Amino acid sequence: MSALAQPDVASDSVAAPSAKSASSGKPTKSMRATNRLLSKSVIRTLSRTKGLDSTHIFVKAANGDVTLSGTVTDPDQIDLAVKTVQGVAGVKSVRNLIRLQVQSS
Known part of the structure; x- marks a missing residue:
């Protein structure tokens, strides 16, 4: 009786998503x-x-x-939000589009 080694499908599928998503432009299920x-x-x-x-x-x-x-009412909260997010595990970069909400009197 002889046995042949088969490629490990699980390890191939882990490495392949980035290649697939880069070529198709759509993120894979695991990336989402x-x-x-x-x-x-x-x-x-x-x-x-x-x-x-x-x-x-x-x-x-x-x-x-x-x-x-989104919006905040105090400019100091923008800096606080950005600094807080920079410290979250897994965050590589933070793009800040938060605007200051003008309060009407």
């Missing part, structure tokens, strides 16, 4: 799941940050690159 987890982690961290009202801050994550958008 990773992006969702990172977004949730960032949102959770922002909501737990003292002195920050993250109610109107929106988060989008893609391959470790996080984009923050």
Whole structure:
């Protein structure tokens, strides 16, 4: 009786998603799941940050690159949000699109 070694499909599929996503332009299922987890982690961290009202801050994550958008009422909160997100595990870069909301009197 003889046995032939078969290629490890699991390890090939782990390395291949980046090649597939780069050629097709669409993120793979596992990449989307990773992006969702990172977004949730960032949102959770922002909501737990003292002195920050993250109610109107929106988060989008893609391959470790996080984009923050929305509005805050105090300019100091923009810096606080960006610095907080930079410290979250898995974040490579932070793009800040948060705007200052002008309050009417």
